[in-house]
Amino acid sequence: MKKILKGLFVLILVAFISVGGWFVYDGVSNAKQYERHQPLSTLVEEVKSRENYVPYDQVQPALYQATLAIEDARYYNHGAVDFRALARAFVSQFVPFIPKSGGSTISMQVVQNLYGQYDGTAVWKAAEIVLAHRLEQMYSKDEILSIYVNIINYGDNHHGIYEASVGYFGVHPLELTLPQATILAGIPQSPGYFQLSDHYDQAKAKQQLVLQAMVRNDLLTQQDADLVYEQSIYDPTAKLALFAKQEKSLGFDLWTTPLELAI
Numbered sequence: 332m333k334k335i336l337k338g339l340f341v342l343i344l345v346a347f348i349s350v351g352g353w354f355v356y357d358g359v360s361n362a363k364q365y366e367r368h369q370p371l372s373t374l375v376e377e378v379k380s381r382e383n384y385v386p387y388d389q390v391q392p393a394l395y396q397a398t399l400a401i402e403d404a405r406y407y408n409h410g411a412v413d414f415r416a417l418a419r420a421f422v423s424q425f426v427p428f429i430p431k432s433g434g435s436t437i438s439m440q441v442v443q444n445l446y447g448q449y450d451g452t453a454v455w456k457a458a459e460i461v462l463a464h465r466l467e468q469m470y471s472k473d474e475i476l477s478i479y480v481n482i483i484n485y486g487d488n489h490h491g492i493y494e495a496s497v498g499y500f501g502v503h504p505l506e507l508t509l510p511q512a513t514i515l516a517g518i519p520q521s522p523g524y525f526q527l528s529d530h531y532d533q534a535k536a537k538q539q540l541v542l543q544a545m546v547r548n549d550l551l552t553q554q555d556a557d558l559v560y561e562q563s564i565y566d567p568t569a570k571l572a573l574f575a576k577q578e579k580s581l582g583f584d585l586w587t588t589p590l591e592l593a594i
Contacts, residue, residue, distance in 0.1 A: 361455075361458035362462050366462070371442075371469070374445040375445070375469075375478060378481060379478075381481075383481075385480075385481060387476070390507075391505055394515060394516060395476060397512050400516075400544035402516075402519075402520075403436050403437045404544065404548055406476070411436060411464040412463065413436050438467055438475055439459055439460065441478050441482070442459050480492040480504075485499075485526075486522035486525060486530075487526040495515055495518075499511075502567075508566070510560075513545070514534055514537075517534065517541045518534065520537070542560055
């Protein structure tokens with residue numbers, strides 16, 4: 332019996348290594364093909380050259396924090412791939428009481444949007460991981476996060492944070508209030524379902540999830556999160572104050588400095 336179990340274990344291990352080897356080889360091969368037709372650096376520079384591209388330091392920092400909280404909370408602590416998130420996403424497909432989640436990092440989502448590939452097949456996913464790794468070799472985390480908010484779909488045909496900020500609220504991205512930033516951060520996961528024109532209630536429910544994620548990551552207190560949720564996203568007096576720590580280009584540590592409300 333022990334010999335049978337040992338043999339079975341060896342077969343599973345060999346199969347796992349073989350599949351892994353194929354995945355890596357296929358990913359590198361397909362990534363090269365994609366880059367041969369559309370170099371990653373060229374796609375990024377095309378995005379940055381757009382008239383409505385908003386530089387990193389011209390976007391309300393609260394939008395970055397809300398986005399990371401709901402999309403990729405460990406963004407600054409992992410590489411192009413978050414293997415912990417991938418494992419959680421896999422388990423969530425089979426365990427009913429675990430909320431279903433995706434395993435794509437911000438960098439992987441940037442690659443998806445740059446190449447317009449959203450099919451999720453193993454062939455593309457392998458190439459996506461390789462391309463995301465290359466993206467992080469060429470650009471800083473801050474630059475990639477900036478690219479993300481400038482190309483992501485915010486619903487109602489608003490692509491990028493400039494169109495979303497102006498289209499929904501009539502303000503520049505740097506002038507977004509915390510209620511506005513937190514509701515926008517939740518839209519990209521399903522733009523058609525959360526867009527504000529005809530799915531406001533769903534967007535508000537998603538905003539609550541965003542706020543809870545910020546509370547879990549110690550970016551807001553529960554009391555402040557409740558207050559933000561109750562405020563109108565169309566109220567221009569819903570201000571927030573960001574208290575400085577002289578770190579990073581924005582003047583404070585983006586992912587460890589809690590937001591303090593001035594409302």
